[in-house]
Amino acid sequence: MENKSAKGWLYLIPAILFLGAFMVYPLVDVFVYSFEEGYNSASQTFFGTGLYNYSYILHDPYFLQAVKNTFILVIVTVPLSTLIALGISYGLSSIKALRELFQTVYFLPYVTNTLAVGLVFMILFQKTPYTDGLVNLILGFFGVSPIDFIDGPYWAKMFVLCFYTVWVVLPFKILILTSALASVSDDYYNAAKVDGTRPFRIFRKITLPMISPMIFYLVITGFIGAFKAYSDAVALFGVNLNAAEMNTIVGYVYDMLYGDSGGYPSYASAAAIVLFAIVLTITCINLLISKKHVHY
Amino acid sequence: MKVVLQNVTKIFPGRGRGASDTVAASNLDFEIPDGELIALLGPSGCGKSTTLNLISGLQKPTSGRILFGEDDVTDLPPENRGVGLVFQNYALYPHLSVTDNITFPLGNLRGKDRMSKAEMKQKAYEIAKLVQIDGLMDRKPGELSGGQQQRVAIARALVKMPKILLLDEPLSNLDARLRLQTREEIKRIQRETGITTVFVTHDQDEAMSISDRIIVMKEGVVQQIGKPQEVYDSPANLFVANFLGTPPINVFSASVKGEKLYIGEDCVLDVKNVPDGEVWAAVRPEGFVLDENGPMKCALDRVEVMGRDISVVSENENSVNPVVRSIISAENRVDISSKTVRFRLKPFKTLLFDKKTEDRVFFGDDK
Numbered sequence: 313m314e315n316k317s318a319k320g321w322l323y324l325i326p327a328i329l330f331l332g333a334f335m336v337y338p339l340v341d342v343f344v345y346s347f348e349e350g351y352n353s354a355s356q357t358f359f360g361t362g363l364y365n366y367s368y369i370l371h372d373p374y375f376l377q378a379v380k381n382t383f384i385l386v387i388v389t390v391p392l393s394t395l396i397a398l399g400i401s402y403g404l405s406s407i408k409a410l411r412e413l414f415q416t417v418y419f420l421p422y423v424t425n426t427l428a429v430g431l432v433f434m435i436l437f438q439k440t441p442y443t444d445g446l447v448n449l450i451l452g453f454f455g456v457s458p459i460d461f462i463d464g465p466y467w468a469k470m471f472v473l474c475f476y477t478v479w480v481v482l483p484f485k486i487l488i489l490t491s492a493l494a495s496v497s498d499d500y501y502n503a504a505k506v507d508g509t510r511p512f513r514i515f516r517k518i519t520l521p522m523i524s525p526m527i528f529y530l531v532i533t534g535f536i537g538a539f540k541a542y543s544d545a546v547a548l549f550g551v552n553l554n555a556a557e558m559n560t561i562v563g564y565v566y567d568m569l570y571g572d573s574g575g576y577p578s579y580a581s582a583a584a585i586v587l588f589a590i591v592l593t594i595t596c597i598n599l600l601i602s603k604k605h606v607h608y
Numbered sequence: 609m610k611v612v613l614q615n616v617t618k619i620f621p622g623r624g625r626g627a628s629d630t631v632a633a634s635n636l637d638f639e640i641p642d643g644e645l646i647a648l649l650g651p652s653g654c655g656k657s658t659t660l661n662l663i664s665g666l667q668k669p670t671s672g673r674i675l676f677g678e679d680d681v682t683d684l685p686p687e688n689r690g691v692g693l694v695f696q697n698y699a700l701y702p703h704l705s706v707t708d709n710i711t712f713p714l715g716n717l718r719g720k721d722r723m724s725k726a727e728m729k730q731k732a733y734e735i736a737k738l739v740q741i742d743g744l745m746d747r748k749p750g751e752l753s754g755g756q757q758q759r760v761a762i763a764r765a766l767v768k769m770p771k772i773l774l775l776d777e778p779l780s781n782l783d784a785r786l787r788l789q790t791r792e793e794i795k796r797i798q799r800e801t802g803i804t805t806v807f808v809t810h811d812q813d814e815a816m817s818i819s820d821r822i823i824v825m826k827e828g829v830v831q832q833i834g835k836p837q838e839v840y841d842s843p844a845n846l847f848v849a850n851f852l853g854t855p856p857i858n859v860f861s862a863s864v865k866g867e868k869l870y871i872g873e874d875c876v877l878d879v880k881n882v883p884d885g886e887v888w889a890a891v892r893p894e895g896f897v898l899d900e901n902g903p904m905k906c907a908l909d910r911v912e913v914m915g916r917d918i919s920v921v922s923e924n925e926n927s928v929n930p931v932v933r934s935i936i937s938a939e940n941r942v943d944i945s946s947k948t949v950r951f952r953l954k955p956f957k958t959l960l961f962d963k964k965t966e967d968r969v970f971f972g973d974d975k
Contacts, residue, residue, distance in 0.1 A: 499695045503693065506693045507716055508686075508713070509687075510716070521701075521703040607703035
């Protein structure tokens with residue numbers, strides 16, 4: 313018995329070493345940093361320990377702005393993108409002709425570089441002295457005066473960021489949901505059809521519960537992904553996100569480390585720990601809710 | 609409610625270039641009497657499931673009419689036909705409890721038929737009692753055995769009081785013991801409800817044991833319709849004779865000369881009113897009688913004792929089957945050391961078929 317468990321540990325050593333060195337140790341380290349006040353990365357010295365770092369970031373308007381932005385982004389884009397993906401994949405699974413073509417078309421954004429897509433979005437939405445941009449041109453047809461989506465009011469910028477995020481995450485969700493829908497056996501639908509079930513009831517009572525594990529997976533990963541958003545905002549609004557009021561929590565962490573006002577690993581660590589706490593809480597809530605509504 | 613099929617044909621168009629169409633059901637023309645239990649019997653791919661789907665309305669016939677009683681239902685969608693359908697894999701909704709599965713069809717009712725939750729539950733309980741699963745109402749399908757799932761599926765199909773109950777290979781997912789039990793159960797439920805029931809099977813044993821009538825199909829064409837004993841005793845052609853009965857019927861290449869049947873050199877039977885020529889002679893295993901002076905000579909291979917009966921396995925060069933298998937009462941003694949065994953044939957267990965068309969050739973007073 314003893315011999316057997318020793319052998320087991322032996323097999324686990326590589327995994328434990330790598331996970332420990334590259335995941336557990338940094339995590340613990342960040343946690344420690346977040347309590348070290350006035351840490352200097354050059355001299356590796358600090359004045360004392362305490363909660364000052366947390367107090368600082370929680371009073372930093374840039375951080376509060378980043379938290380607000382992140383939450384809006386999460387609350388708007390996760391449900392919206394999941395719903396749209398569900399609609400599109402349900403449509404895809406209902407049609408026969410050109411289905412593969414549409415599947416490919418919907419999947420293309422997934423293999424496209426985030427920054428390139430961001431640039432395209434910027435060009436579509438941006439208002440410059442020379443042109444109002446394509447979106448404003450279209451809005452103009454409906455009598456809306458041009459809006460500067462990139463350098464204009466907060467809500468316009470937030471709209472573009474959410475729009476962009478939804479657009480970027482859609483392909484993956486459509487891919488997952490289309491295959492989930494395809495895995496529901498035709499027999500269930502035939503059985504429901506013989507019983508005279510209306511399409512909406514079939515969708516709500518059969519299709520939705522059957523693919524609920526996949527929807528749940530998308531919601532969880534969607535939440536986590538949206539909380540960690542950063543590159544999307546950079547692609548649209550450039551690197552000076554604080555000035556644009558479009559920073560996210562991860563963006564704030566980056567700025568604190570390497571930005572123009574950076575060089576404060578303690579503040580960055582505290583912000584990262586706050587983000588970690590938020591994501592952990594939300595995921596736990598998700599898991600609790602899912603117990604009631606997800607059928608494996 | 610009786611079911612009438614009038615010249616029903618179903619053709620599936622071939623897919624891709626040069627693919628030919630598949631005729632899944634060809635010119636089906638028969639009537640299923642009210643309140644009977646009917647078996648659609650045939651090998652895989654014979655069109656029996658297609659026939660069931662045509663009756664349920666899940667598939668539309670290419671031509672022909674389908675009538676329930678006097679009503680033409682050919683163009684009605686399945687939900688308006690009043691049929692209950694049990695799928696081969698049951699298709700129980702895995703996320704719903706037994707109660708919710710059974711009440712699911714009731715939830716679709718609208719207008720004056722609409723039921724309250726309590727009424728639905730009551731109804732589900734009544735049906736569950738009929739199929740004897742009333743103790744399992746709160747379980748999920750995943751927590752039930754195959755036989756129990758089968759009953760839930762039947763209960764779900766019955767809860768709306770369908771005019772016709774359709775079962776697609778209802779027993780094929782069950783183990784051998786459960787299969788015997790469940791088929792008795794299906795018979796009982798059908799008797800108690802009196803609902804016209806059609807079930808599809810490839811197992812002739814199943815079809816013989818519980819159905820009031822068997823419809824034998826091959827390659828989309830109905831071969832014979834009749835009571836189980838009729839179809840067994842008097843098959844319309846060689847295919848039906850071969851398909852029914854275990855052990856299978858023994859087929860010999862034979863000839864008729866002067867109203868006498870010859871298997872090889874042996875003159876085995878008088879066959880009145882049959883013209884001279886080559887025929888297939890088919891003998892049921894129970895059609896052989898051990899007789900030292902019997903006309904039919906076979907090389908004895910082995911004797912298998914099965915308790916009540918013994919099975920004599922022998923060889924004959926004119927046999928189509930690899931061995932000739934006869935079943936005789938265990939009271940007979942067979943000398944295992946002997947190299948040959950001699951039989952007499954029972955005339956009514958011996959069937960003749962045309963060598964080309966394989967249709968039945970009647971002889972003697974049968975004609």
